[in-house]
Amino acid sequence: MGLLLRLPLLVILAGFAALAMLVPGLYAHALEQHGIGADFLGCAGLFLILAGIVALATADRPDQSRPRSVLLTMLGAMTVLPAMMAVPFVLSLPDTGFFNAWWEMISCLTTTGASLYAAELLPAPLHLWRALVGWLGGLFILVAAVALLAPLRVGGFEIMSSPYGRREHFQRLPRSADMSPLVTHLSAPAFQTELIDPVSRAVRSFWQVFPIYAGLTLAMWVLLLMLGESGLVALTRAMGTLSTSGISPVGGPAVQSSGIAGEAVIFLFLIPALSRRFWPGGMELKTAQSWTGDPELRIAAGMVLLVALTLFARHFLGAIGVSPTGARGVLETLDNALSAAWGGIFNGLSYLTTTGWNSVEWQGARNWSGLSSPGLILAGLAMMGGGVATTAGGVKLLRVYALARHSQRELEKIVHPNSVGGGGLMARRLRNEGAYLAFIFFMLFASSIAVVIMLISLQGIEFDSATILSIAALTNTGPLAGAIPMVPTFQGSAGLAGAPWEGWAGLPGLTKAILAGAMIAGRVETLAILALLSPEYWRR
Numbered sequence: 001m002g003l004l005l006r007l008p009l010l011v012i013l014a015g016f017a018a019l020a021m022l023v024p025g026l027y028a029h030a031l032e033q034h035g036i037g038a039d040f041l042g043c044a045g046l047f048l049i050l051a052g053i054v055a056l057a058t059a060d061r062p063d064q065s066r067p068r069s070v071l072l073t074m075l076g077a078m079t080v081l082p083a084m085m086a087v088p089f090v091l092s093l094p095d096t097g098f099f100n101a102w103w104e105m106i107s108c109l110t111t112t113g114a115s116l117y118a119a120e121l122l123p124a125p126l127h128l129w130r131a132l133v134g135w136l137g138g139l140f141i142l143v144a145a146v147a148l149l150a151p152l153r154v155g156g157f158e159i160m161s162s163p164y165g166r167r168e169h170f171q172r173l174p175r176s177a178d179m180s181p182l183v184t185h186l187s188a189p190a191f192q193t194e195l196i197d198p199v200s201r202a203v204r205s206f207w208q209v210f211p212i213y214a215g216l217t218l219a220m221w222v223l224l225l226m227l228g229e230s231g232l233v234a235l236t237r238a239m240g241t242l243s244t245s246g247i248s249p250v251g252g253p254a255v256q257s258s259g260i261a262g263e264a265v266i267f268l269f270l271i272p273a274l275s276r277r278f279w280p281g282g283m284e285l286k287t288a289q290s291w292t293g294d295p296e297l298r299i300a301a302g303m304v305l306l307v308a309l310t311l312f313a314r315h316f317l318g319a320i321g322v323s324p325t326g327a328r329g330v331l332e333t334l335d336n337a338l339s340a341a342w343g344g345i346f347n348g349l350s351y352l353t354t355t356g357w358n359s360v361e362w363q364g365a366r367n368w369s370g371l372s373s374p375g376l377i378l379a380g381l382a383m384m385g386g387g388v389a390t391t392a393g394g395v396k397l398l399r400v401y402a403l404a405r406h407s408q409r410e411l412e413k414i415v416h417p418n419s420v421g422g423g424g425l426m427a428r429r430l431r432n433e434g435a436y437l438a439f440i441f442f443m444l445f446a447s448s449i450a451v452v453i454m455l456i457s458l459q460g461i462e463f464d465s466a467t468i469l470s471i472a473a474l475t476n477t478g479p480l481a482g483a484i485p486m487v488p489t490f491q492g493s494a495g496l497a498g499a500p501w502e503g504w505a506g507l508p509g510l511t512k513a514i515l516a517g518a519m520i521a522g523r524v525e526t527l528a529i530l531a532l533l534s535p536e537y538w539r540r
């Protein structure tokens with residue numbers, strides 16, 4: 001462990017990715033696809049040797065700028081690691097190019113879930129590799145949020161940090177038996193490793209998050225298997241749900257054989273993407289002691305129910321003569337109404353967590369509401385996003401809550417100028433400095449969407465389609481492009497291995513590169529990337 005803590009974080013991540021290649025390699029050999037298995041196992045051995053050589057070269061090298069290189073490490077992990085992960089992919093699929101394979105791995109690692117390839121064109125080991133990369137990307141985000149971004153006060157933690165050095169949380173003094181040992185000098189090991197070293201923080205956070213993350217994945221996999229899903233589909237659904245990547249080896253709705261019961265399981269395991277309180281390291285982000293008072297969970301519940309109610313109520317406002325199956329009986333109509341309500345609720349949570357899976361009842365919900373394509377509603381949910389420091393993308397619910405509380409307070413001051421807001425230090429923090437920082441991030445997010453739309457539109461892409469693709473990339477919600485009809489001019493192929501698709505495969509190479517950058521920016525967040533341009537960040 002001491003040797004591991006002396007290594008650069010990017011070297012550790014590369015070794016971890018090389019070990020992950022053993023899983024699809026062994027799976028391919030089990031399926032008697034020995035060519036693919038040899039590609040993955042050979043790449044695993046090669047990259048493990050290279051990682052070991054680099055580790056030996058950098059283990060005893062003093063690096064005084066480690067805390068300042070955190071953001072560069074995250075950007076490197078999102079760009080360099082996909083290039084390494086793309087090698088076995090392109091070897092197993094030789095009729096595609098390395099650029100397409102690299103783009104595919106970026107989409108998986110950033111938990112975007114967009115794909116250049118039709119599901120039936122890829123063998124099962126490659127589907128497992130895509131899902132595994134997305135699962136590892138979700139694990140990396142959960143670890144990095146607490147270990148790397150929180151000390152820098154970016155990634156959503158800036159909302160809860162105090163610019164005046166005060167503490168919003170009041171804690172009881174520990175008993176003498178629980179007191180930590182006193183550190184009397186700055187040269188103590190704690191100051192050199194546990195307190196300031198990003199690698200030490202990342203390793204400690206990993207051992208806290210990984211058992212829960214893997215345990216939930218295993219539990220969901222077993223539940224889906226019990227409900228009738230096949231082994232690979234159940235495993236990839238479990239990985240895609242916990243990582244919110246939405247990666248699946250088959251097209252269509254969220255479940256294949258388990259029906260509504262399988263969707264209920266997926267719905268339950270999507271809830272941890274709404275708040276950090278379900279994961280270790282989220283104490284700083286807690287604004288309420290109970291789950292019922294958590295602002296992120298309350299906003300999520302309100303938005304999901306609002307979308308479902310809107311789709312359900314529109315039937316009585318403008319589509320009362322529409323019936324999904326043509327049924328006119330009372331029982332049939334009631335069944336259609338309940339199915340439409342469930343389709344709206346499931347899709348609402350799926351896109352709010354930026355997973356992007358559709359319910360088996362989603363088409364019925366669309367027919368019930370009379371809306372031919374309610375995709376803009378889903379795009380709005382994806383832009384709102386899930387919880388801070390979770391695997392979900394988007395603006396994040398806590399930022400939305402801070403802006404909502406600030407707006408509420410401003411309206412109250414218009415009616416009662418001399419009123420007192422109350423709520424305690426935490427509420428005042430969110431209404432003032434928190435709302436200010438949330439507004440800055442929202443403006444940066446909107447500006448990022450505008451810039452990406454402009455760059456894509458210069459490639460001869462229709463404005464509507466450019467908007468959809470930009471939102472899908474920046475919110476890390478790849479399936480969003482399939483939920484909204486795209487302009488037919490996009491249909492093309494991604495090479496001999498590709499097939500006509502609705503948005504990603506037929507895009508020009510430069511457009512794909514722009515969208516890859518947008519996925520990385522959406523995952524790392526624009527505010528963290530802009531911190532790299534600050535002179536104070538580079539000042540020794």
